Amino acid sequence: MTTITEHPKSGRVIKVLQITDTHLFADGSGCLLGLNTEQSLDAVTAEVRAHHLPADLILATGDLVHDGTPAAYRRIFSHLKNFGLPVYCLPGNHDEARTLQHTLDDELIKYTEDAHLGNWHFIFLDSTIPDNEGAHLTPETLDMLETQLQSAPDSHTLVCLHHQPVPMGSRWLDTMAVDNADAFFRIIDRHPQVRGILWGHVHQTFDGLHKDIKLMSSPSTCIQFLPGSEDFAVDTANPGYRWLELYPDGRIETGVERIAALPGSVDLASNGY
Template identity: 40%
Template sequence: MLLVAQLTDIHLFGDRDAALWGIKTEDSFQAVLAEVTNLNPQPDLLILTGDLTQDGDEAAYMRLRDALRPLNIDTYCLAGNHDDLDLMPSILQGDRIFAANSSTNPNSRIQRGNWQFLFLNSVLIGEVDGLLSAQSLAWLEEQLQRYVEMPTLIAFHHPALPVGCDWMDSIALRNQQEFWQICDRFPQIQVAINGHAHQAFDLLHKTVHNQIRYYVTPSTCIQFKPNTPKFQIDSRSPGFRLLSLFPNGNVETTVHRLAESRFQPDLTVKGY
């Protein structure tokens, strides 16, 4: 069994003391990371699904790297719409830390045990919503054709399904249908994970010929209120997701959150 921790939407600033809605993103990330460190057993992999920084600042990536190093866990860092696809891979490399996306190599593949992990780039430079390029979709199909017997997890930043928030669904993945049409043809795909929505979402997504477990994970900082037509901050605590991946393709998952008394947002702040 493989144990995978998904952390997402960390939003570190160049300024260590900067905050989103009253929450210092550095402090909330460090608190979540401490929870991961205390897990027994420790995860085999960490997957960070984007928006690692808020401002794409070099100092933010360096602090992220320095925080991850002591864990000594293979960590794969994906890009979100707030990230810099050129700067990120220049810093997040080495000491078991890997940039899964870059401007020159947008997608990457790893294998652990009998599981395949496919990390896609959904970032559109200068845009909040996302897109899987024609090249990325072709690459995805190629990997799936090559490893047809291998249980597969697919990860990228922007949600590939509506999560029930009209405003968030309008800035999700643009070409969701194209993605799921490919997934429909490959029954080895067991799970897809995204970030961006700052909330927990869990669905067994059924396509014509397939069914895939689909998860979105809470942010390590602020949370967005579920099932709202307009943007709202939620008072729920930062968190992360654990996924247990079994050799037969079965998946079990739990969402872990910090104590509710920690890192309460300032709900009087307006706008996003």
């Protein structure tokens, strides 16, 4: 995979949107726990268009589709490319990374190791384990992270992955956290230019700190997991997305927005999927 460099005007704020865990199906009528995931994505993207455009790029941080099929990827890409922005994709545990990569059909949809915009460096890590819901960063991925960070010590850096590298406080969900997060943070701690770490997977909002590094997760565009739950549980919170403003001095301003009304209903009694 190659480095991608964009050239926004020097010295201005970079606006980023995170859209995650869309779980689309090849069939547009596909539902997850009773909710049509395409309809909920449509509602979220309408909210984005109403309140958070223009922007510079979109981060699609995994579980883009639910069934791993080329048709499902073509469906999600058709939604994302309509923004007319670069979209950087990461695989999640429900994705098929090779199918994702081979289905790319538009220059706006990107699958790469890193990107540069202004004085910001974005690094994209694959945390997935084939045929497993859990998370692991391979030696090759950790080496890539180290190499990328060494290559741009003067660029503020946002590291992105699908799975959470820190506990979320939910017993069942934390069984799927990155299982070698200590090795990950040893690398991060050697490079003071890292300003933020961003992930999906957890279908809920998280804002925290590792030393002075922002830690962030975002709601899914479909169903939400109940924070703090011991076992699988669905929350009544609505779908949403995260916006980030990346400043030339390395500061990150960020927030989460949710749609006002759910386009359908969710099976709150479900014990998993």
